[in-house]
Amino acid sequence: MKAVITVIGRDMVGILAKVSTVCAQHDINVIEVTQSVMQDLFAMIMLTDISHMSVDFSTLVDQMEQLGKELGLSIHVMHEDIFNSMHRI
Amino acid sequence: MALLNVNDILETITMIQDENLDIRTITMGISLLDCCDSDINRSCRRVYDKITSRARDLVKVGEEIEKRYGIPIINKRIAVTPIAMLVAASGGDPVEYALTLEKAAQSVGVNFIGGYTALVHKGFAAGDLELIRSIPEALSRTEHVCSSVNIGTTKSGINMDAVRMMGGIVKQTSELTADRDCIGSAKLVVFCNAPEDNPFMAGAFHGPGEPDCVINVGVSGPGVVRAALAKAGDCSIDEVADIVKKTAFKITRMGQLVGDAASKMLGVPFGIVDLSLAPTPAVGDSVAHILEEMGLETCGAHGTTACLALLNDAVKKGGVMASSRVGGLSGAFIPVTEDAGMIHAARVGALSIEKLEAMTAVCSVGLDMIVIPGDTPADVISAIIADEAAIGMVNSKTTAVRVIPAIGKQIGDELEFGGLLGSGPVMKINYHSPARFISRGGYIPAPMQSLKN
Numbered sequence: 023m024k025a026v027i028t029v030i031g032r033d034m035v036g037i038l039a040k041v042s043t044v045c046a047q048h049d050i051n052v053i054e055v056t057q058s059v060m061q062d063l064f065a066m067i068m069l070t071d072i073s074h075m076s077v078d079f080s081t082l083v084d085q086m087e088q089l090g091k092e093l094g095l096s097i098h099v100m101h102e103d104i105f106n107s108m109h110r111i
Numbered sequence: 112m113a114l115l116n117v118n119d120i121l122e123t124i125t126m127i128q129d130e131n132l133d134i135r136t137i138t139m140g141i142s143l144l145d146c147c148d149s150d151i152n153r154s155c156r157r158v159y160d161k162i163t164s165r166a167r168d169l170v171k172v173g174e175e176i177e178k179r180y181g182i183p184i185i186n187k188r189i190a191v192t193p194i195a196m197l198v199a200a201s202g203g204d205p206v207e208y209a210l211t212l213e214k215a216a217q218s219v220g221v222n223f224i225g226g227y228t229a230l231v232h233k234g235f236a237a238g239d240l241e242l243i244r245s246i247p248e249a250l251s252r253t254e255h256v257c258s259s260v261n262i263g264t265t266k267s268g269i270n271m272d273a274v275r276m277m278g279g280i281v282k283q284t285s286e287l288t289a290d291r292d293c294i295g296s297a298k299l300v301v302f303c304n305a306p307e308d309n310p311f312m313a314g315a316f317h318g319p320g321e322p323d324c325v326i327n328v329g330v331s332g333p334g335v336v337r338a339a340l341a342k343a344g345d346c347s348i349d350e351v352a353d354i355v356k357k358t359a360f361k362i363t364r365m366g367q368l369v370g371d372a373a374s375k376m377l378g379v380p381f382g383i384v385d386l387s388l389a390p391t392p393a394v395g396d397s398v399a400h401i402l403e404e405m406g407l408e409t410c411g412a413h414g415t416t417a418c419l420a421l422l423n424d425a426v427k428k429g430g431v432m433a434s435s436r437v438g439g440l441s442g443a444f445i446p447v448t449e450d451a452g453m454i455h456a457a458r459v460g461a462l463s464i465e466k467l468e469a470m471t472a473v474c475s476v477g478l479d480m481i482v483i484p485g486d487t488p489a490d491v492i493s494a495i496i497a498d499e500a501a502i503g504m505v506n507s508k509t510t511a512v513r514v515i516p517a518i519g520k521q522i523g524d525e526l527e528f529g530g531l532l533g534s535g536p537v538m539k540i541n542y543h544s545p546a547r548f549i550s551r552g553g554y555i556p557a558p559m560q561s562l563k564n
Contacts, residue, residue: 026115056117
């Protein structure tokens with residue numbers, strides 16, 4: 023099972039480190055990371071493997087949202103199925 | 112990303128964050144046929160037990176899905192077997208059932224429960240008249256219960272006795288809830304060709320041809336369609352149709368995903384996805400604004416019917432491939448008080464009831480959430496219902512009337528329902544009397560279109 027973590031907001035030092043720390047704490051394996059700057063916004067997208075995750079999905083969503091609030095960024099965790107079903111036939 | 116495209120991911124997030132994409136409702140249909148009993152108290156007890164056991168986890172599962180996919184599910188609802196069928200067996204005061212439904216809805220925490228319904232398109236059976244007469248009281252004594260009456264079909268014609276009755280019932284319902292902005296009649300729909308699997312309120316009920324329990328999903332997303340059109344700029348109208356189709360496909364795929372997930376988690380079969388663009392009063396969630404994005408100054412201008420016809424058709428074409436089973440109303444909704452653009456158009460006088468009637472010939476539903484003067488005679492309401500039913504009957508489509516007589520109010524005044532039901536100005540109606548036509552009663556015979564065998 024995979025989840026997509028997206029981070030959108032103002033660029034700053036240590037975003038990747040902070041988000042991956044939370045992942046590591048919960049045994050979430052980061053498979054791939056893409057970063058880009060769209061207009062003046064920083065966007066990072068992480069594809070992660072949550073098959074062996076040590077917390078439940080909604081706890082992870084809440085923790086990432088909390089982290090996002092602390093950093094002034096918007097962080098979303100969404101199951102990959104929503105992207106697959108919307109964009110692939 | 113190896114499998115997922117970055118732009119696709121960002122597009123989905125923008126749709127949800129900025130363009131109000133959401134699942135409007137997951138609606139659980141529950142058959143109450145096995146709850147019938149000759150004793151109304153026993154019957155009500157069984158109804159309560161069945162609803163609260165089947166729908167026990169509905170709200171919880173809905174919230175879990177919201178978290179997992181990051182997509183808001185605005186409403187969790189229940190639709191039940193037309194209560195008139197239970198009244199037929201049990202007799203007694205139908206309001207008892209309304210109070211039972213209310214109690215069950217509150218106990219499982221759903222937003223609405225639909226099915227205080229009678230199907231009388233070909234005449235009144237046992238329980239039907241009692242139920243219809245009790246609608247004003249039932250809706251004034253409950254908060255979550257929704258009611259509907261089917262008075263015509265393409266196959267059977269229009270029951271004009273029922274049409275005559277319903278004019279009075281709509282008005283009485285408003286009168287009994289006059290202290291609450293006449294909210295009762297916002298929860299009462301008069302249908303022609305009512306679908307049995309519609310997940311949207313106030314017209315949802317669980318038809319007798321449906322399985323014991325089923326999950327139906329209604330998607331939303333007018334904001335997403337409008338944003339996609341805005342991005343495209345001044346393209347030709349066939350490109351507009353193409354953009355709507357592609358967007359509808361994506362929206363519907365999400366509905367299908369959520370329906371599948373809910374069905375698995377609840378252990379209940381998945382029924383249908385309703386491909387409707389359902390507006391809300393929120394900014395950026397308006398069907399009228401899509402029509403305006405197509406190039407109209409204000410919704411209601413000449414050209415509105417053509418734009419709506421294109422929109423409605425393109426939504427279906429895009430959605431139908433995205434879902435394994437499509438049903439319900441499936442089309443664009445045009446409820447006046449629930450759509451910021453429609454409210455504006457009505458306020459500035461660009462949108463009239465006559466124009467709305469024309470629009471209902473090319474989209475789903477009908478004259479929906481329209482506030483009319485409180486002194487509108489009952490037979491004028493009946494005649495509005497008859498006109499709308501005729502459009503539905505002849506065009507083999509669903510039409511409905513949900514008008515709200517604003518008791519004690521006149522043109523220029525407004526009603527405020529709050530929440531998804533919104534608010535809106537009292538609209539001008541045509542007072543010339545249809546009294547003699549309505550008082551005739553009887554049946555309008557089924558049209559030639561009904562003879563398809």
